[in-house]
Amino acid sequence: MTAPAGAVGTPRTRLEGREKVTGAARYAVEYPVDRVAYAWPVQSTVVRAQINRVDADTALATPGVLSVLWYANAPRLHDETDHDLFLLQRPEVRFRGQVVALVVAETLEAAREAAGLVRVDYDTLPHSTVLTERHPGLYKPERVNAGYPTDTAIGDFDAGFESAEVRVDHVYRTPAYHNNPMEPHAATAHWLDGRLLAYDSNQGSSRIAQNLAKLFALSPGAVRIINEHVGGGFGSKGYTRCPVVLAAMAARQVDRPVRLALTRQHLFSLVGYRTPTIQRVRLGADADGRIAAFGHDAISQSSTLTEFAEQTATYGRSMYAAPHRRTTHRLARLDVPTPFWMRAPGECPGSFALESALDELALACGVDPVELRIRNDPGADPEDGRPYSTRNLVACLREGTRRFGWSERNPAVGVHRQGRWLVGTGVAGASYPSRAGASTATAQANPDGSYDVGVNATDIGTGARTVLWQIASDALGVAPERVRVRIGDSDLGMAFVAGGSMGTSSWGWAVVKACGKLRDRLRAQPDGRVPDGGLRVREDTTDDLAAQAEQNPYTRYAYGAHFAEVRVDMDSGEIRVGRMLGVYAAGRVVNPTTTRSQLIGGMTMGISMALHEEGLLDSRFGDWVNHDLASYHIAANADIESIDAHWIDEDDPHLNPLGVKGVGEIGIVGTAAAVANAVHHATGVRIRELPVRLDKLLVECSARQA
Numbered sequence: 001m002t003a004p005a006g007a008v009g010t011p012r013t014r015l016e017g018r019e020k021v022t023g024a025a026r027y028a029v030e031y032p033v034d035r036v037a038y039a040w041p042v043q044s045t046v047v048r049a050q051i052n053r054v055d056a057d058t059a060l061a062t063p064g065v066l067s068v069l070w071y072a073n074a075p076r077l078h079d080e081t082d083h084d085l086f087l088l089q090r091p092e093v094r095f096r097g098q099v100v101a102l103v104v105a106e107t108l109e110a111a112r113e114a115a116g117l118v119r120v121d122y123d124t125l126p127h128s129t130v131l132t133e134r135h136p137g138l139y140k141p142e143r144v145n146a147g148y149p150t151d152t153a154i155g156d157f158d159a160g161f162e163s164a165e166v167r168v169d170h171v172y173r174t175p176a177y178h179n180n181p182m183e184p185h186a187a188t189a190h191w192l193d194g195r196l197l198a199y200d201s202n203q204g205s206s207r208i209a210q211n212l213a214k215l216f217a218l219s220p221g222a223v224r225i226i227n228e229h230v231g232g233g234f235g236s237k238g239y240t241r242c243p244v245v246l247a248a249m250a251a252r253q254v255d256r257p258v259r260l261a262l263t264r265q266h267l268f269s270l271v272g273y274r275t276p277t278i279q280r281v282r283l284g285a286d287a288d289g290r291i292a293a294f295g296h297d298a299i300s301q302s303s304t305l306t307e308f309a310e311q312t313a314t315y316g317r318s319m320y321a322a323p324h325r326r327t328t329h330r331l332a333r334l335d336v337p338t339p340f341w342m343r344a345p346g347e348c349p350g351s352f353a354l355e356s357a358l359d360e361l362a363l364a365c366g367v368d369p370v371e372l373r374i375r376n377d378p379g380a381d382p383e384d385g386r387p388y389s390t391r392n393l394v395a396c397l398r399e400g401t402r403r404f405g406w407s408e409r410n411p412a413v414g415v416h417r418q419g420r421w422l423v424g425t426g427v428a429g430a431s432y433p434s435r436a437g438a439s440t441a442t443a444q445a446n447p448d449g450s451y452d453v454g455v456n457a458t459d460i461g462t463g464a465r466t467v468l469w470q471i472a473s474d475a476l477g478v479a480p481e482r483v484r485v486r487i488g489d490s491d492l493g494m495a496f497v498a499g500g501s502m503g504t505s506s507w508g509w510a511v512v513k514a515c516g517k518l519r520d521r522l523r524a525q526p527d528g529r530v531p532d533g534g535l536r537v538r539e540d541t542t543d544d545l546a547a548q549a550e551q552n553p554y555t556r557y558a559y560g561a562h563f564a565e566v567r568v569d570m571d572s573g574e575i576r577v578g579r580m581l582g583v584y585a586a587g588r589v590v591n592p593t594t595t596r597s598q599l600i601g602g603m604t605m606g607i608s609m610a611l612h613e614e615g616l617l618d619s620r621f622g623d624w625v626n627h628d629l630a631s632y633h634i635a636a637n638a639d640i641e642s643i644d645a646h647w648i649d650e651d652d653p654h655l656n657p658l659g660v661k662g663v664g665e666i667g668i669v670g671t672a673a674a675v676a677n678a679v680h681h682a683t684g685v686r687i688r689e690l691p692v693r694l695d696k697l698l699v700e701c702s703a704r705q706a
């Protein structure tokens, strides 16, 4: 064996970079498939209804059309666990944009043309599509997402809040957001000897393959999903979405492979979005800003199809100290598409409210907002008393303060001018849970001295493939050039999804275990020689995770601090984020190049959330008004000026064999609050309802000119 390679911790560019920039990398609808047909969905034009009749005659008469599927003739599905995936089975319409028919044709153009010719008669029913804090349908779900308790209470919140010297009590609102990955949700489905082969754009095919097997009543091994390259997901591809189910149904119906790629506009109603939130945050503190009572009550929405309860108020549960605390979640089931995971679900919108409220408390107490957060740093988890595996929020705040030049900040509000601009700075904390999910990996030694490592990871643009290659090389103790990594194929075996910032911890754990086992087996070989047919091991981390859950008492989070400098034009109210700095403590960094890219990507999404993104729904027709990238703006290069991410060294032995915490989502936690807090410092206007828009600042800005 050669000496350990030391690949982990060194900057590496993406292994598949060349394939991607030369167009050789294949995405879900780019694999050449013989006799492939094309599907196009027909969406409901009403919100809530019973379908009376589907008239497909004209559509079927269109040259090239092979079939029109609708609830009366579509192949039957066999698993109703997820009502969103029980497609074309029933005559009910539950939201505007629901798929009510599917046209399959020889060409994409014929399918699209014919989809416009399908006539659907509805009996419409009244609908409710707008979330309010007084919605009569509000209820307490049994649990919220990621398995968290719906409500928590420690001490006596009411008494603690009432008797506090300084009280902050405000309602914060975030609108609906749409994920909008570059590659739309898309699939090519192919039935071969009773087996389903699908090229599908998703964030993790293991669970999707299991799900498809159930939907089509197949044996668990009868589905294979390939997702070698995926053009982004942000949560929206975290589980089975409609394209792969519809393509498989259509392929069965016409007995040919079928392709279905959603359009940008389809994505707004068909793949999930982030629920709007209404959040009341109450903070009661002493005059020095030490919090005695913390309350966070979050309201969000789901559809009538599925209970999706975003964990908005969980962020504060472990973040800051306070002896008296209460958090609640309430949900209303509206006649809307089902919300889904998106960019740090829960933590992201929840931290906007809490990190804004902390800024308001800092001002009310006359304490610097960085210092206020340091004063309220808990020694142990304030809800359950468990020790933190590592908690370096304070170190992030201090390092950020130094790098950003925070100490020169004058706390006076609305008075800093640079020519026509009002300038301000803001800060926010960040945290994101560090977890891992069970995965399997294989490692194989070949007689020529090379190694093959396989794990059903998904690289959604993060650099996962590259990072796993680095991890495998070190775990095998060989030069990376001798190691090949295969990912993105459900036949590789069960592995966790690329979600929850858990990819590297989950897959890396299995890879380390498999490679370690292979080394043991090689050492046991006579002369350490690889046998002619190679040597191969498969390892699974299910038991390791169960053992950790039982024996390891820690609360595990990554931490960060976000600093923003904004300027606001006094006449137009135009807002620019001139500088954004994030400092993180996220355990071990496997690849500084891709880590930095993940972090500044998250921060960019945070700026986008602060200033631009807003899903607007018209209650009259119950659907999104802005449903393309022209009218739903996502921060682009021109919106971002100076942006930088740093991290502090952190060695946490209580996580996983790699000591990684995950960096996919923490960049968007608290970021929008840092911007909104900076806007307040610049203008004196507190924006509690995102996005911060120029029309919300104009009156105050012009007053400041006088």
Ligand code: MOS
Pocket: 203, 233, 234, 235, 236, 238, 341, 342, 343, 344, 345, 498, 499, 500, 501
């Ligand atoms: Mo992420 S929203 O956990 O894919």
